[in-house]
Structure formats: C-alpha cells, structure tokens
Amino acid sequence: MPPVKHYSSSEVNQYELSTRLLSLTENTSYTLTQINGQRIYRKATHAWTGPEPSRSCEVFIGRIPHDCFEDSLVPLFQQAGELFEFRLMINFSGWNRGYAFAMYTTEAEAGNAIRLFNNYMIRPSWQLGVCPSINNCRIFISRIPPTTPSAEIVRLLYALTDEVQEVRIRRAVASCAAIVEYRSHRGAAMARKALVAAAAAAWGCGARPAVDWSLPQSPQLLKQYREIGRWSPERGVELTRVPEDSPGASPCNASYTLEPWSQARRLRMIQEAQRNAAAVEWSNRMSSGLEYLSASMGSLSVGGLQERVWAPPPAAPRAPSGPPPCPPPGPPARPLVPTRDDFNPWTAPHPMYEFIHGKEAR
Known part of the structure; x- marks a missing residue:
C-alpha cells in the first residue's frame, strides 16, 4: 500500500495541495x-467509449x-x-466532508x-468504511399543513427544486x-438542501415541515401515498389518485419510515427518557425511606435510654471502731455482686483478683 499523506490543520498549504492535485492529471x-x-x-x-458504468459499479467511502x-x-x-x-x-x-x-x-x-x-x-x-453505493433519489417531507391543497404542494415542490419526477402525497x-x-x-x-431552508417560508402559516431522506426501496410503503402529482409547462399540475381497493393496496394508517439513523436516534431518546424516569422514581423511594427512618428514630424514648446509663453505687458508711457486731441469726447473706445496671468495667475488680491474691497469701 502507498503511504498516505497527512496534513494537519495548521500545516495545510492550499497552493501545495493544488500542485499535488494537478499532478494527478x-x-x-x-x-x-x-x-x-x-x-x-x-x-x-476521449478516453472512454460506450455507455457509462452502471450504479452497481460505484462504492461509497x-x-x-x-x-x-x-x-x-x-x-x-x-x-x-x-x-x-x-x-x-x-x-x-x-x-473534505468525510465521504x-x-x-x-x-x-x-x-x-x-x-x-x-x-x-x-x-x-x-x-479505519475507512467502504460499501456499495445506494442511489437514493427520494426525499421525505412531513408536517405539511393539512389544509394545503395537493395541487399547491406539487406546484411548490416543482418551483423550489429541479429534476422532480413525481410527488406522492x-x-x-x-x-x-x-x-x-x-x-x-x-x-x-440538492433539493433536500434547498427544501430545508425554503420549505417553512414557502408553506407559511407557522409551518415547520421536516425534510429528510426516505428509504430508497419501499414499494409497500409507497402504496400508502395515494395521490400522485406531476407538473409540466404544457399541462400544469396533474393529480391522479390510486383507489384504496386496488390490488396490493395497504391501509393508510402507518407513517413512512425514515432512515435507520433516524430510528436509532429516536430509540436513544426513548431509552434516555426511561432512564431519567427510573432515576426519579428511585430518588423518591429513597427520600420516603429516609423520612420513615427519621420518624421512627424520633419516636424512641430518650429517657429510657438515660435510665440504663451506669452510675457508681453510693459509698458505703464507714464501719464503727470496735469489734464487729454479731451477725443476726439465719442463713448467711449472699455476697454483694454488682448487677448488670451498676457494673463498671473500669472500676470493678478483676474476676480472678481474690483467687490470685488468696493463693499468694497461702
């Protein structure tokens, strides 16, 4: 493969480019x-004799x-x-425009x-993309004011653009x-470019017609467009209508399909709207859950929690001097054991303290 010359946007010289292009010829x-x-x-x-190659000999780059x-x-x-x-x-x-x-x-x-x-x-x-060229010769126009007569639509399209063969409505x-x-x-x-700029002004009345490429091959969809109009300088506007009961006619309730890239763009818009709706619903659920949690926390009794906080027991009175008093008759009293409510792990003696010190004493 020959090396591909590369021009950066700051280095392109139009004179040099013209010289290179002229060298091709x-x-x-x-x-x-x-x-x-x-x-x-x-x-x-002078270098070609015979008819031009057919459209099947052309590729799109x-x-x-x-x-x-x-x-x-x-x-x-x-x-x-x-x-x-x-x-x-x-x-x-x-x-260049990329193709x-x-x-x-x-x-x-x-x-x-x-x-x-x-x-x-x-x-x-x-990477380049190369595929067979499609000779698309049809333009699709939607959002035409419904009150516009068919003869006026045909007359405007013939007046605004060239090479018109027929108009289907x-x-x-x-x-x-x-x-x-x-x-x-x-x-x-060329007609699509002209209609994008002139169609709205031509129809007037605040009309905003949409102009786009139509599918190059759609015989079933074309049957939905029953009014066929042509114009000639000799005869003017000629309108013919295809009867609905003609063989192969389809009901006129479906809209014409645009190019696949238009369908993909609409699909992306629908998916984005669905994601936004799901995000709003999720945020609403989260906010309602937080409100319920805060209400539940507010209903708790703070006083009940304060009653469970440990406090040191009151100091025991000092024993009087002299021999200890005799214990009263009856079963021996159980030793005082700190309860769960007044237990302090920082001041309570070690559970094995008496055992360890008693063993050393012995």
Missing part, C-alpha cells in the same frame, strides 16, 4: 473539476479524515481496479474495492406528508 486520461461542493476526478471524454485528499485516496483505490470516476465531497473551507464515491469500470472491481478497503487502516486507529385527519422522486441522487441531495 498530468500525463493521464483524467480531468479534475470542482462543482457544487464536490471535486470530480473523472476519465476524459466513509470515515475519511477531513485533511485527506485525492492525492492520497486515488492512488490507494486504483489498486482495486480502473477508476472511471472519483467524487470527494468538499465543504466551503476546503476540507466520497468511487465508480469503477466493472462490478468485479467495485467488489474488489469493498473487500480490500472496508475497515482499512488509513491512519493509526482510523399521503393525507390523514390532521397530518399530511409527501415523498418526492428525483431523476438522480445529486438532484435529490
């Missing part, structure tokens, strides 16, 4: 042009470092086969590129959505 049959946020490295017209350009990527992907076109997405600052498309001359070469460069370590701890009691089909993926991408 010297003594080759390729041209390099930049248009609409993408730089296209493509075979020259993701997770590209933002300071990695064609002078590193094109030689790398040419090892899998002959490139017909390499498109790198560029933003306004000149850095590109490589079209080979045959399907076998495209499969070879996926096998060689999917999870390829282009830099330490930085689905209506419910309080909602309206549409799927717009374009001639190419590029047309759909």
